[in-house]
């Protein structure tokens with residue numbers, strides 16, 4: 001069997017970037033009571049979006065429009081670009097798979113930060129790319145160091161998330177623009193703006209679709225509350241965007257997701273409400289952390305990195321204590337980021353469960369034998 005695999009596939013580990021909470025629930029034989037670990041939007045999609053999905057349900061026997069025409073045009077109007085500047089795909093994760101197929105083959109060098117979004121790396125590795133990393137600096141991705149490594153390695157792709165996952169930190173539009181302007185010939189910046197809607201004003205550079213050195217990635221999974229629908233998009237220069245048609249799964253975006261995304265985009269009032277609730281939730285998480293003597297990082301996303309104050313081993317025990325108390329959270333994968341646990345903004349009742357579980361999880365972590 002192994003002999004059938006490509007050389008690249010043979011070299012891949014059998015690990016996944018994220019083990020789903022469902023897998024963990026099956027393993028422990030019990031459900032989580034607070035699902036605040038995957039940066040989902042627990043406030044859910046807008047009622048108008050739910051209604052649109054319902055109305056589309058009976059039409060599920062039809063394939064979706066392979067050109068995503070209506071959604072691309074609605075997104076174009078929303079962003080003030082042309083529909084030729086937008087490709088819709090199965091979430092940002094799916095689009096990263098296409099990026100890997102388009103730009104990466106064995107030996108191609110790709111630059112990212114150590115501890116940054118692992119699904120990007122997963123897709124790059126799937127095409128045989130060689131990933132090289134720079135560390136975070138003060139819990140932020142470090143644009144200057146990324147650029148320096150890009151130049152030193154002759155990298156073809158470079159990744160930055162703004163706001164960042166897993167730390168929630170961010171750069172201003174002007175600072176990101178410096179990175180965009182510094183991308184050398186032969187390199188493409190993958191700017192992941194999955195949390196773009198949550199950031200303060202002035203976090204995103206203006207869209208310049210004449211620049212073929214940057215692709216911007218957006219999703220309906222986070223602020224719009226449609227993670228289970230699997231739909232996102234990339235914005236960029238028309239030639240770059242057209243190239244996705246060579247590799248994408250043309251019928252990959254399902255019809256219900258198309259209807260949902262159109263309705264969600266049209267309901268900007270609901271989106272603003274969610275963004276306000278998320279901001280309040282971030283403050284609440286910080287208060288809960290502070291009440292337990294813990295610091296938390298400022299965040300421009302829908303989650304907060306809570307600094308457990310010691311090393312990754314300690315944070316892992318705190319995390320374990322929360323999981324045992326039916327609170328699903330996650331933590332960054334590498335030091336020094338892994339001194340934190342990452343808590344997604346949930347509904348008030350979810351954060352209440354977190355507030356009740358955290359003191360016990362902390363005393364469990366500090367307990368005898370540790």
Ligand SMILES: *Cc1c(COP(=O)(O)O)cnc(C)c1O
Nearest residue numbers: 091092093117165194219221232
């Ligand atoms: C959640 C997340 C994504 C995934 O988005 P999908 O559209 O659901 O695939 C991409 N990038 C970052 C940084 C994320 O946190």
